[in-house]
Amino acid sequence: MQIGMVGLGKMGGNMAERLRRAGHDVVGYDRDPKVSDVGDLAELVERLQAPRAVWVMVPSGDPTRATVKELAALLSDGDVLVDGGNSHYLDDRKHSEALAGQGIGFVDVGVSGGVWGLENGYALMVGGDPRHVEMLMPVFRSLKPEGEDGFVHAGEVGAGHFAKMVHNGIEYGMMQSFAEGWELLEATDIVTDVAGTFKSWRSGTVIRSWLLDLVARALQEDPDLSELKGYAADSGEGRWTVQAGIDHAVPLPAITAALYARFASRQEDSPAMKMVAALRNQFGGHAVSAVQGQREKGADAPGADVAPPVDPQG
């Protein structure tokens, strides 16, 4: 089928390529004229035959919102707009409602797959009206991996991005679990072949998984991860998952722990722990401001509640 693809970066470009390999007629637009088939969105829309399908694959937030708005002015009754970026599910509802007034359909798609997607296919989580989803099935079938899995029509508008958001929340918790296990193994000297242990777990264990494969590969390349800093960015979707949990009174302690660990990893020094240190200094009954003095105080430390310099053995 014919489809317009807006955004031809690493994700959108590869998806366009996968669709072309499958025989679809893809008209691509990107602000970079070297990769773009058309000069602007108006030309993109002109090139497509009604009813049109336009897949937006640009960064979430303002870029997506602006693109949807611009396309809304160009598309017509019966067309369908797909947001395949990492948008918030509440944005989807706003976009869907705004477009519905003009008879334009809206479908949200959570996409997973990264750089392997071109060859192996992209996992697709789709939200939208069954009529609109049906219209796009030829494209979905070509993008998804082979086999029975890798595609779900998860529910109405927003369900695709909500499902992808939860997927990423689970991913946070799983990554944190592996990371904690690795830190514990590294902190002791009991297991001497840590990299080999992770590699061995790839077969026959309960935790075998694609993430474990990546852990094993990372440790093969750099057994101590000495080339890396303990610094981890967080995507919007991890935060959104926790916020959705709070909104629905669902406790998410492991996923939240993973999110907080990332927050903390980006702090040079923990402000909260400064306060804890300040309180421990106060226990001494007087201010201790020098950093070197700080480590020896604390009312609840054995060295404070109990006479520190006493050796009763004389």
Place this chain on the structure above:
Amino acid sequence: MQIGMVGLGKMGGNMAERLRRAGHDVVGYDRDPKVSDVGDLAELVERLQAPRAVWVMVPSGDPTRATVKELAALLSDGDVLVDGGNSHYLDDRKHSEALAGQGIGFVDVGVSGGVWGLENGYALMVGGDPRHVEMLMPVFRSLKPEGEDGFVHAGEVGAGHFAKMVHNGIEYGMMQSFAEGWELLEATDIVTDVAGTFKSWRSGTVIRSWLLDLVARALQEDPDLSELKGYAADSGEGRWTVQAGIDHAVPLPAITAALYARFASRQEDSPAMKMVAALRNQFGGHAVSAVQGQREKGADAPGADVAPPVDPQG
């Protein structure tokens, strides 16, 4: 090679069977005479040719400790005892030291595989002296799954059980992550095909894993898990992982969250939350003991700090 297997339950029995299929000469002992090849441990030891290898596969804790002690009195210099149960790694050290005095080797093996192990092989994490491990390699090669993974000589005595313990800690965190994601999806009505969403994730996603396969299968059999209670036991190994973290000052927030969620799942009513409720009642300035009155109080609730029954719109 020849090996004695002590404990022919679901695990030990299947492992003995897998070894026999591979051509090993297994002499099995179990307190159930119907499955036992010998009448007692003394007869087992007699039946084996020195240097002997005896694999203990009985419940961890007292049963394993008692078995090791009994075997210590029967085995001789040059023999090797294997503990394949879920023992604590500090027990391994004690057993190893006790046996070393008599020249008996000790090897600890963390085993994963469950009911699928007979056909697919068991993942083995091994701790011990290289000499003793080498002696047992024919057995390990037959027990492990096919392929390059599924076996590691993780380090000295204790390393096998320590690695298995950490494996289980990671497993706790991963299970909790899936469980939290599922609860969030169930708590909202945005994603209407929750079971289908989990099933779809089995291909092309970051979280694809054997546990995800189990999640998908569980939801296929009972989409709302309505047949189950939210009650989860915990094995010793989850607790041991957290304790090892504390002993080594390693923060394990996600794994600990998983452990605490299991603790809480076994409480009829949370004592801590009784105290929180009691404090909220105290905010009212007087004791409120009746349960029905309890839900409307609390100094920090909008309905308490602010006049609840006022509608200024008249």
Place this chain on the structure above:
Amino acid sequence: MQIGMVGLGKMGGNMAERLRRAGHDVVGYDRDPKVSDVGDLAELVERLQAPRAVWVMVPSGDPTRATVKELAALLSDGDVLVDGGNSHYLDDRKHSEALAGQGIGFVDVGVSGGVWGLENGYALMVGGDPRHVEMLMPVFRSLKPEGEDGFVHAGEVGAGHFAKMVHNGIEYGMMQSFAEGWELLEATDIVTDVAGTFKSWRSGTVIRSWLLDLVARALQEDPDLSELKGYAADSGEGRWTVQAGIDHAVPLPAITAALYARFASRQEDSPAMKMVAALRNQFGGHAVSAVQGQREKGADAPGADVAPPVDPQG
């Protein structure tokens, strides 16, 4: 000074009374005509001399928003509106901006004190333009407790409610800390006088506090808290604190733990733990749906990975 008070419930009514005792001229409005001085908000505004000060003390959310909107249409250039309820700080900004267009000032006040406030005074956290705050100082001085503390002009508009929100977040963490300590003492039989222990801590310890006084009193009235259910509501402010933390990438693990414990306390049965139970059943290689069978399974339990019914001492 003269002030209008909108909302004469437990909080607003007592605050009006405290102001009157201090000599202020309070005109009160409530939808309940029995306690109201005027028939409607229009009459309230008429009764006040310009520049007017009107204190809104109604439930946060829609009631406050509607009251502010109605008053905006009645007040004039130079008047000041005070929101003393538990509004979100972002609401304050919207209200302030909307009123500023008409020259009406806006001050937000976080109020703490509950039923003791009438006699002991209310802690006030104030946000707003210094001009507007200055105009209200006579009222603040009369409402606050005696002494140098109990009042802060925390910052611009929103700062008062933000400070109160963080106060409540800290309160969540403190209550949870006491609750956990109590649960641990109750779970063991080592400390036999738990109520006496809490009472004793009121003097000479690091944790002495008003909340500890309440704990001690609650345990005096009902040593086992047997009259209470482990059920705790949560106010918006606990959730808002965690959300503000996420928005600013500030990890709040203890406060979040307190919030999640309240969420969990309101669940009959934990959905997440149903999934954990389902996975443990899957480990058995087959579905186990009956609740009675559920407690004995699990691949990571000693009773599953290791042959359960073996007693090698046989």
Place this chain on the structure above:
Amino acid sequence: MQIGMVGLGKMGGNMAERLRRAGHDVVGYDRDPKVSDVGDLAELVERLQAPRAVWVMVPSGDPTRATVKELAALLSDGDVLVDGGNSHYLDDRKHSEALAGQGIGFVDVGVSGGVWGLENGYALMVGGDPRHVEMLMPVFRSLKPEGEDGFVHAGEVGAGHFAKMVHNGIEYGMMQSFAEGWELLEATDIVTDVAGTFKSWRSGTVIRSWLLDLVARALQEDPDLSELKGYAADSGEGRWTVQAGIDHAVPLPAITAALYARFASRQEDSPAMKMVAALRNQFGGHAVSAVQGQREKGADAPGADVAPPVDPQG
């Protein structure tokens, strides 16, 4: 009454002084001859009239264990030994049992008070046989603060240290709660007078407490805590509290969060977060080892799943 005091450091020395001011006959021993009344423990015991009372106030762990052992060889039937240090409650049981064989009583006392104890008294949590506790009541009455609180006979041997341990666990959670609230206030620019806000909370609020007084004082001395590092030691008692929780299947999420925050504060760089970073790099399909490249990757980040450099507005 007459009492021997072993260990005359900051705690033991002040306690001896407080007892002398109250008229007790204190014979002190310290390895520092300048402060010691006797040359060794044997001389200390000789100087006391039977039945003797000896209070051990030395660092917990090996120093206390060695002191108890040495005293056991010197004391006689009818004497009582008091351990006022921060010992683990399970040590108390061992000590009590060892001494009971010789007819020597054992009492464990958790002591709180720090540098203020000399003037204000020490909070005492006492475990032991009522006969032994009764014998020591004159000393306890002189050490405790004035008023009805500050002393509890919490239970049998071990109960005093167990109660003190839980006190410290609660203290961890409370300190963490204040620290988190402070970090959130500092992270935003909404509340501009953070130090003033904490100070104001000392009157009329739910969170007023001795710890809040210390927070306010610390911020008065150094409003940004700029002189401090975010580094916090942890005493054994925080770890013991969490371990006791695990042993009794009691979830302690807030107290554990406080402990883990201290662990993390002492890490230069988080090993776990190195692994998370490594996994995010793997998502890119190739190893990225340079630190500067690390911050822009990640399969779940908008900049990875979605084409990063696209601006569809062209």
